[in-house]
Amino acid sequence: MARRIVGLLTDYGVIDTYVGELKAALLSRNPELTIVDITHSVSPFNILEGAFLLYLSYRHFPVDTIFLVVVDPGVGTDRRGVALKTDRYWFVAPDNGVAYPAAYEDRIISTYMIDQSRLRTYGGETFHGRDIFAPVAAMISMGELDLLIEIDPNSLVKLQLPSPIINKNEIEATILHVDNFGNAVLNVSRKSFGHLIDRLVGETIDVSIGRRRYRARLVEAYGDEKRSRVVALWGGTGFLEVSVVEGSFAKRSGAKPGMRMKIRWH
Amino acid sequence: MARRIVGLLTDYGVIDTYVGELKAALLSRNPELTIVDITHSVSPFNILEGAFLLYLSYRHFPVDTIFLVVVDPGVGTDRRGVALKTDRYWFVAPDNGVAYPAAYEDRIISTYMIDQSRLRTYGGETFHGRDIFAPVAAMISMGELDLLIEIDPNSLVKLQLPSPIINKNEIEATILHVDNFGNAVLNVSRKSFGHLIDRLVGETIDVSIGRRRYRARLVEAYGDEKRSRVVALWGGTGFLEVSVVEGSFAKRSGAKPGMRMKIRWH
Amino acid sequence: MARRIVGLLTDYGVIDTYVGELKAALLSRNPELTIVDITHSVSPFNILEGAFLLYLSYRHFPVDTIFLVVVDPGVGTDRRGVALKTDRYWFVAPDNGVAYPAAYEDRIISTYMIDQSRLRTYGGETFHGRDIFAPVAAMISMGELDLLIEIDPNSLVKLQLPSPIINKNEIEATILHVDNFGNAVLNVSRKSFGHLIDRLVGETIDVSIGRRRYRARLVEAYGDEKRSRVVALWGGTGFLEVSVVEGSFAKRSGAKPGMRMKIRWH
Incomplete structure (x- = not known):
């Protein structure tokens, strides 16, 4: 065995x-x-x-x-x-x-x-x-x-992961995890929200935490954007992640687990 | 094998x-x-x-x-x-x-x-x-x-763990370890001192490090006291531990390995 | 198998x-x-x-x-x-x-x-x-x-570890790693530079990072010098290391990976 x-x-x-x-x-x-x-x-x-x-x-x-x-x-x-x-x-x-x-x-x-x-x-x-x-x-x-x-x-005690709120051209998400590279992992899974996000690949979206706002290109891999730029992409987690190419989005933005993040597109 | x-x-x-x-x-x-x-x-x-x-x-x-x-x-x-x-x-x-x-x-x-x-x-x-x-x-x-x-x-080079000093209604202990949860583990084993401590379960004792003094209930498990209260209990280490329920006693008190701690009861 | x-x-x-x-x-x-x-x-x-x-x-x-x-x-x-x-x-x-x-x-x-x-x-x-x-x-x-x-x-993409510069009575080295004990590991291997260094064992050499300068004895083991003294020795890495006996050379000197370090002898 x-x-x-x-x-x-x-x-x-x-x-x-x-x-x-x-x-x-x-x-x-x-x-x-x-x-x-x-x-x-x-x-x-x-x-x-x-x-x-x-x-x-x-x-x-x-x-x-x-x-x-x-x-x-x-x-x-x-x-x-x-x-x-x-x-x-x-x-x-x-x-x-x-x-x-x-x-x-x-x-x-x-x-x-x-x-x-x-x-x-x-x-x-x-x-x-x-x-x-x-x-x-x-x-x-x-x-x-x-x-x-x-x-x-x-x-059983049932616990549910928080769901994002979907508005027109906007998602109100929650940061579920900040990883070793400073990537903010959102509660937006490709499985549930791929139909909304996948068609935006290549475009630039607005990302905001509190009063801080960033322009982020939605890419397929870190290497698709220049070093130190903010990007959003499907991480290996299967969830949407906001990152800085070869840098730390958490350091730049102060992102922490539990914070709300708004994603807006046009 | x-x-x-x-x-x-x-x-x-x-x-x-x-x-x-x-x-x-x-x-x-x-x-x-x-x-x-x-x-x-x-x-x-x-x-x-x-x-x-x-x-x-x-x-x-x-x-x-x-x-x-x-x-x-x-x-x-x-x-x-x-x-x-x-x-x-x-x-x-x-x-x-x-x-x-x-x-x-x-x-x-x-x-x-x-x-x-x-x-x-x-x-x-x-x-x-x-x-x-x-x-x-x-x-x-x-x-x-x-x-x-x-x-x-x-x-062989013999090394002995320090022993607590037992007075009437008082133990002068040493903090041997501070763990990941901020629990202070004392050099007071259940094996050697259970006869002194076990009968105090449910009562409130005095715990002091330097000039800082805390009232702590002696409990069987963290859940026996309210969140953020100081408690003392037999840890899974087999030694007496001083803890904050769902918090960190080390952060609250500045407890560090090697410090002396007095435990007093009435 | x-x-x-x-x-x-x-x-x-x-x-x-x-x-x-x-x-x-x-x-x-x-x-x-x-x-x-x-x-x-x-x-x-x-x-x-x-x-x-x-x-x-x-x-x-x-x-x-x-x-x-x-x-x-x-x-x-x-x-x-x-x-x-x-x-x-x-x-x-x-x-x-x-x-x-x-x-x-x-x-x-x-x-x-x-x-x-x-x-x-x-x-x-x-x-x-x-x-x-x-x-x-x-x-x-x-x-x-x-x-x-x-x-x-x-x-293949070829990457080479940086080589030290050898002058008369002097090596210009690079700190490749700072370990858990605060030892600075230099790009000076015993294999390549043992013939220069081994004959200096027991002597005192000059070690400098930027404007900071230290006197360090070249020893075979930490125990050959007193506590808190700076020493240089062949580490278990096979490379020259600069250390403080039972202390941290990195804390004392601010040494970080990538910094240049000069070693001089007479």
Whole structure:
């Protein structure tokens, strides 16, 4: 059998030993796993950001990947832990919506809550990633579903990524993420809005954040415009991105996740 | 045989290629290893911090894990490299105490020094992690102990984590670590001090750093107190932590590793 | 067969999900790969820095390692993707020189361009790392060279690391890298300049950046000089490094990659 893959997405950061302990817990149960870090740099406790980053990335993983997703401000309270079997994947996460947009898109087939009482925690009640979710993910990788109790999928906490507002010749979008290159990733997917945007390629549009306004050419690739110019394009994320060629749009504009951005054309 | 796990803990950071070269050296000797990063963000040359982070995390790894621990201000001098076989694990490290608290707790069974003269260094004498310790860890994973010379365990450099001072209704503690969430981890373990602290759960205690004083409820989980309140609780580390619910105690208080903190109750 | 190793070097950073998606793409084609992160912290779009870090590190990897190197300001333009088979390794990268110094040193045996038209991109044209280079690296690991078209090696973009200028009793060097410890790594290799430098070990030399001047002892290891003194030595990189013992030369001097540094002796 092919080695089973576990993809990790957390807000643990990479300074502490938490990610290492998570992997230790996984490998203690199933030493044959292949573990892939998606990111551990979700802003602490930011469920929406975690949900979006998972939504962007999960689709590129091989079938049967198990996603272990921990952004969990409610750790130790009575919020449930859940395991979602979808068309192609498994998602193990707290029931706060962080895995919902990805799992929903892939079509949820079975919904389980985790019987936490049968797992031992170490120290206090604050590290369910290591003590609850990792053991469950490892057990799923070995076909052991004993700790899972099937529940009504309608009882899940549902989280939806914000939708853009479409006006005539204008989109009011939200910045969902600012990446390492300073690109602002908007909540405008090619899948849903390609019919509006694709025909504008080559043209120049207006982009504004608060009172700052930029002229941006809509291009197919960074190399289609000169260095240091503002451009808009479909990123490898599948979402519309606003960028500076070989520069940082975030540095130039002060763009941050959560900010509104208006895109206007003629 | 199950794939052998090597856990890495260093002060190399993740900007440079050093960690990659360490892994290259391990895999050159044993391509079947599973390598787990514990952390590479120990403050440069900070042996005590490295020792504490290893002490927190080693216990969660599977039996037979080999820990490769490099915080090594004395690299290239005549400080020895050592390999410690303990009850469940191996530790490979410079003989400066960085692996001592963890290895001591797990019970040291055999103590070896590394015959460095039989390993080739590349460039100068500054990268023993890659050129000495990684090859030795890989050789141990394959049962080859030829480069190890048994020595008197009493000759090891012993490093002890600082102990808190216990007064009547008061503990004078030291902050051993500040984590990604801004939690201050104190040198007060549940194992040693649970009998003092556990009976205070639900009550409010005084917490002070220098002249700053906070009222903190002692809780079982973050969710037991309102957002932005200061709490104290047993962390997943097994040590007492002072936190702000969905916030950062370090940002609020200026807490840093090494600072003293007083905890008082009535 | 031993598990095949893929070494990754990019400017993607570790905040985003890009590295995770790269690994997902690799494992989708070949789930048996062992993936090693060399670094993802190359300064965005800095081809020279990427080339140097690859040049420093590639040599420590096992024979048959495939290097996947993506620093790619020209993504989506008509710059080619290339795959270089060398004496011991494979290099997969954009044809902008980033893999050239390493591949050239290891001796290029076969030179291929990638037929990108036969690979599907997701979203826009901006993530060739995931959509083009990773699939090709995975296919090479399985012996599938169908997407590779042999080309004239003379048509490759050649990039050369800058050479130092040697005067009488003086070297004008360039800082190629500043590492996690604040060491300044110069473009002065032991291989090429050992005959000039080795005989100075133990002596004190002059080191200057702009108007700042330091006296530095040339030592074999950090431990040969007192704490906080400036030293010069052959680093584990194989290049001359200027350091502060248990401190940071970069913090003291303001040294940054690309700066010129003069070394003078008597």
